[in-house]
Amino acid sequence: MADRPDLAAMMARLTRVLMNAERPVLESHGVSMWGYVVLSALADEPMRTQAALARAIGADKTRIIADLDDLQERGLIEREPDPADRRVRLLRLTAAGRKLHQAVRTAIRAEEERLLAGLTSAQKQLFLRILQDLDPGTR
Amino acid sequence: MADRPDLAAMMARLTRVLMNAERPVLESHGVSMWGYVVLSALADEPMRTQAALARAIGADKTRIIADLDDLQERGLIEREPDPADRRVRLLRLTAAGRKLHQAVRTAIRAEEERLLAGLTSAQKQLFLRILQDLDPGTR
DNA sequence: TATTGTTATACTCTATAACTATA
DNA sequence: TATAGTTATAGAGTATAACAATA
Helix, strand or coil: CCCCCCHHHHHHHHHHHHHHHHHHHHHHCCCCHHHHHHHHHHHHCCECCHHHHHHHCCCCCCCCHHHHHHHHHCCCEEEEEECCEEEEEEEEECHHHHHHHHHHHHHHHHHHHHHCCCCCHHHHHHHHHHHHHHCCCCC | CCCCCCHHHHHHHHHHHHHHHHHHHHHHCCCCHHHHHHHHHHHHCCECCHHHHHHHHCCCCCCCHHHHHHHHHCCCEEEEEECCEEEEEEEEECHHHHHHHHHHHHHHHHHHHHHCCCCCHHHHHHHHHHHHHHCCCCC
16 A cells, blocks of 8 residues: 555544444444434434434434434433424433433443554544544534 | 544544545546455455455455456456466456556545645644554554 | 425345355 | 355345425
8 A cells, every 4th residue: 555545444444443343332222323423413402303403413314213213212302393383393302311322422432542542642632633623513 | 512523423424525525536537436445455465366355455255246347347457267276366456457546546645635635734644643553454 | 385204215235145166 | 065256135224206294
């Protein structure tokens, strides 16, 4: 590879490693990847429509419906028709949902720390800062 | 997201952005993503079996066959039975294949530069270095 | 008529299993 | 019988299109 592998190749491999490490964490809490992403978005701020939520997390609106069904059945999110416009569903975390999200997030942070364990604390900070700067999803 | 988005979320988003930016580059050279990955691996070193190549690039052996067919038909790789064991196929780039790989790689490096344009040269170097250190694919 | 959410369908990608040809 | 490569089949994930409810 001459000097270094392609950036996309390295990023894709690392993403896969991370996701593989996090899968058991998610499973142990009984939540799917998209379920966790939904919880994260709603932990950030409640949403007025499912379409807005889907857009916020970069998913298709049809793709998150099953996850919303599941999260709602388990009492992790509330999803009630807006009285002012009964087509839209107001979405927000329940107390249980917020608690679960925080628990999963803490466990995931621990996995991230494991992946970055070889870096000095200065390198770690710099790496994360650069990623945030490049990240189009950081609002 | 409290302090920062999850690492996996940032990595996945960035990977997607990169791949979207690179897709037109690959298309303009008439090569698929896996085709380019194959060319990259063979540019690194010839392979004695397709299974070894598949393993090297993290793909299933059945998944790369169509790409190998295509690359061979276009004279970009050689793929001849080993006289010593006619079950295995010896794989290597042709001169044309090496030339195409270098052209695509150069174009992809340009896209990478665009993504990283906001960073100082020191940040850029550090970022790439850290990625290489974390990358399990760096042999 | 336009929009939100939902369901149904199709398409892409990948993995698994079955087959051939060599050894 | 075991292995490399190939083809065929099935499964998961995703996107597209059609539909029902509401405005």
